[in-house]
Amino acid sequence: MLKIADRIAQLGTETAFAVSGEAAVFAQAGNKVYPFHLGDINLPTPGTVIEGSMKAIQDGKTGYCPNTGIPQLREVLAEDINAARGTHYTMENIAIQPGGKPTIGKFIMALMNPGDEVLYPNPGYPIYESQIEFHGGVAVPYTYCEGKDNFEFDMDALEKSITSKTRLLILNDLQNPMGAECNDAEFGRLAELVLQHDLYVLCDEAYFDMRYEGKSKSFASMPGLEERCVILYTFSKKFAMTGWRLGASVGPKEIIEVIAKINVNDESCSNHFIQYGAIAGLTGDQTEVKAILQTLKDRRDAAVDILNSIDGITCFRPNATFYLFPNVTGLMQRKAIDDYESLRKTVLHETGVSFCTRLHFGRPLPDEKTFYIRLAYSGIDLDQIAEGLGKFKNWAA
């Protein structure tokens, strides 16, 4: 008799995929859908990456490569990361991965024992919660609250939730879904806490390069923290390569060696020839990479302007990521809708606008009194943003 292993009951998922499924069903029924639910990018991968990969295939780079990736990419990537972050990595600090996501589970497997407590952002990327609990840890949420210009770290609450069992911190600065980021004071206080409590940190920097104003800063560059941080790096966003599956784990050599051993067990190696494409992307002409950012910035501004013109919605304009997390509490009150799924389904069916809600980003915390939805503008063109959110505005009127 088929009995699924007990551990699977602890395994979470990305419930946002159900939203994609519903939107697809609605579209197949002949309706227009405005896809704000997708964290995917509907822009072509830069030619540099494509040509570099093609050339590598022609050169026969179709066999296995080392478990940690080809040395040339690890060298180039270490230089690139150091230049952008002020860190001091070499190729020995880098294990190439088939995407950004694999680093989450591998970091946890490498450093967390069952019963260890792990601080993680909530609302946040749901795979953190899933992987912590799947591997027997205790997922301890920290959250953000609304500040003047953007969401801010709830530092007091975070400090209070540290116990003698706290072992790891997951930090997604430039955060999905909130677009939040730490200022220098917050980084400073966080660094003190990490050192004081002997924590190790997963720095999920998936959106580090998706920045429209200002300059991104890595928590790993803080004094004494390079030895305590593993950076989740991905080629997916900057190079519009989500479907290519290439990323890296970047951190202390001792941890990277463990992650490399997990690579041997899980997937042998990442795709060989795409790694040459990634080198071409990092070192070649950056015109197309910059154009991706400009396109996303224009979309952000269009979406934020319309959302803020809707009665009952307030929306920050984050300097980074390609997500918006508007407060829709007023709108829901006006419409007498008191649960997320009713709002989401009603708007989908009455306007075609498809988005995720707070529910898709970790288990809700006790006593949440404000309501948020999440819109991604990476997978929808400017004219469709205007048309879709225009319909949403009319519905909301």
Place this chain on the structure above:
Amino acid sequence: MLKIADRIAQLGTETAFAVSGEAAVFAQAGNKVYPFHLGDINLPTPGTVIEGSMKAIQDGKTGYCPNTGIPQLREVLAEDINAARGTHYTMENIAIQPGGKPTIGKFIMALMNPGDEVLYPNPGYPIYESQIEFHGGVAVPYTYCEGKDNFEFDMDALEKSITSKTRLLILNDLQNPMGAECNDAEFGRLAELVLQHDLYVLCDEAYFDMRYEGKSKSFASMPGLEERCVILYTFSKKFAMTGWRLGASVGPKEIIEVIAKINVNDESCSNHFIQYGAIAGLTGDQTEVKAILQTLKDRRDAAVDILNSIDGITCFRPNATFYLFPNVTGLMQRKAIDDYESLRKTVLHETGVSFCTRLHFGRPLPDEKTFYIRLAYSGIDLDQIAEGLGKFKNWAA
């Protein structure tokens, strides 16, 4: 202070990588190396696969795809597998993976609880042992013994090792490293045991299509077993795509759904555009695919003939896989070498011939009295086989 998680102590690896490393060092010092240690393929990927992938990139298939893979590939693959195996799969029985290897760990995570006993082949692919123990199971080895024409299942020993805790069987028919395969009587007895003891089976069929004579048969096609087997399928060997990383888990819908949920957590999805290349490979012209097989067959025959002409070596000529597992007990006695590593290093340094030994395929069993080495002929050309094994023969003389 950095403390690696306790579970990592249970994680094994492929020690064969150390052999590659030693061979590389020896080559860098200016010596000629004959690489028989690699399970990689030094032949180009068929043009159908390359062109199909290129076209998909041009068509914009560079974003995420479903966690289980694109429906078109799952349909085509189900048909292809059914045609070759007489099974009854549909796309719902298939979850595309980034290679063949991921299915090993995912099968174990999906079905094995800590303390469960898992039967696995030894000598065998070392990742079985590693993943069973990493996830808290008890790895119970079964072995093969020398028959008339090839290695044969030690069925009596396997039956005796089944207990009330035995839950899973890992079967690598067309086996790495031994090239062993079951006959109909052995499949029949194994099927009885699986049904009698309520076991679930990982059918590692990585070498199913690497066959030079006769016809491969899948254990999953036995009566009542399609519901109890998960097939590890890979594009790596048949299409010389080891470095592309594409494979699939194929099995009962309920298990595939769990594996798909693990996909969501581990890597989101497999590379998108390569899946179109795989469709082109499966459905397009098979001339290049057949040429790969013919090349490997010629290599096999050359290698087996030379090995059997060496005093103190006997070598079967397996109909499938691209591995040879010669008995070198006599040679070691003549040369007064009594351990594997001495033999391997001596032959490397005195002849340049680099191979793995029994030690690289699972922990040795008690009371092993015969000695074996493993040669892969997938990564070395015919003339180099003759030249390298000629030097080995001279050394052995």
